[in-house]
Amino acid sequence: MIEVKNIQKKFGDKVVIENVSAQMKPGQCNLIIGASGSGKTVLMKCMVGLLTPDQGEICYQGENFFSMRQEQHTAIRKEIGMLFQGSALFDSLSVEQNIMFPLDMFTKDTSAQKLKRVNEVLERVSLKDVNHKFPAELSGGMKKRVALARAVVLNPKYLFCDEPNSGLDPQTSLVIDKLIKDLTVEFNITTVVNTHDMNSVMETGDYILYMYQGKKEWEGTRQDIIFSNNKLLNDFIFASEFLKDAKDMRMLEQTGKMPNFRNMDDMIKP
Amino acid sequence: MSLLSDIGRFMLMLKGMFKRPEKASMYWKELMRQCMEIGFGSLGIVAIISVFIGAVSTIQTAYQLVSPLVPLTTIAQIVRDTVILEFAPTLVCIVLAGVAGSRIASELGNMRVSEQIDALEIMGVNTKTYLILPKIAAAMLMIPLLVIIAMALGIWGGRLAGTAAGIISPTIFDKGLADDFLPYNVFFALTKGYVFSFIISSVPAFYGYYVRGGALEIGRASTKAVVVSCILILFADYILSALLL
């Protein structure tokens, strides 16, 4: 479990994260959602210790990351897999070498075992015949998937994904969401995902933290979202008429009534 | 003020470099890769420069020594000493600051900007140890070797040019080379080589590792790294000459 306690982060005078707290449990997908620039990436980087917050604590299994000794940091980091927003693949290494890197660095496996594991994860992110390509030869979405493969290759205990499906087509996007979800459940991973993809929110969001201009505006599950009256959240999640309709339909399905009579006229008419 | 804080951060970077490697074989592989890049990658340019520098020194020395009282062997002696003392170590290292230094700065800068360094940190790799130490070690292994090659090629170039221009015959040149030869000069040149190779690798590594921003800043950092390395090389050259000669 990861606990975020009253995190604040400023860049110069600009407050980017203001007093955010959250609890991210293992075995579930914890989503951080919010508009572009609302501080999702900064919050995630604070959580993994790439940025040091000005105030607050990040606790892994109850221990504050920022008051640990260096060795404990390293120990925790070895259990973290992270997918960066910009993929961050090593561009001097091929796809295979990229994914093998953590194995090379931290395991004593034989080359055959490592290669087997690499092909296994590549298959899970539905990539084929790319082993010997270099990152510069891949499309953005392929890079994302290779980076995800690299993040999970060591079976991490904590998985951080910064926009895993931005730049992917809807179908691959669903595959990736499902993969993240499956891994999370299968290996009881504490997964934290930054996203503004509504599909992912509705499919995978066991816990959702909605950030608005650096503050926690709302939190809850994907069920709660449908019944939420928070205006900012509703405007953000159900931005289009299409999505508003979808929300109302879900509500109708679950409770037998609609919250408002937005489209009732159209429906009643023959 | 910013100079002092830069020096402080530089020292911290060097200190942070000495951590236990996560896995020796990976560090060894990285060291070998850097040795290839720094050593073989710069061999061509070093060879070309040394041969021409040697050739030009012979012709210019002959041009300046017009007195018939000075024996021709003196030309060879002068070429030998200038090549060994100054041209091979200093000039070659200045060129290497441009070739290898800018490569180191832009490689690390690119890794920083595209979050590859962060990705390594997250895996639990000590990035200063993994990325910087092998570069400095490789430079200190390979650059003195390049300096020795430059000495040999410089003198050979001088001999070739002297013969081609009909200034001095190879036998007289060889005799001059052996006259009053001081092995200490070679030791001095190698000392310079070690100091300079440390500068060439650590200064660009510092500027690259701490880049902030984007592609534009990588360019700026590598230019700055080359300029600062060159100035430091010349400064160290002066100090070492004053101390050791």
Ligand SMILES: Nc1ncnc2c1ncn2[C@@H]1O[C@H](COP(=O)(O)OP(=O)(O)OP(=O)(O)O)[C@@H](O)[C@H]1O
């Ligand atoms: N290194 C930095 N220095 C100064 N300001 C920064 C820095 N990193 C981020 N910011 C600012 O912090 C705010 C939040 O940025 P962040 O990258 O967390 O947004 P985000 O929610 O991840 O957006 P997106 O969905 O577009 O990725 C932005 O206003 C940005 O300008």
Ligand SMILES: [Mg+2]
């Ligand atoms: Mg972001």
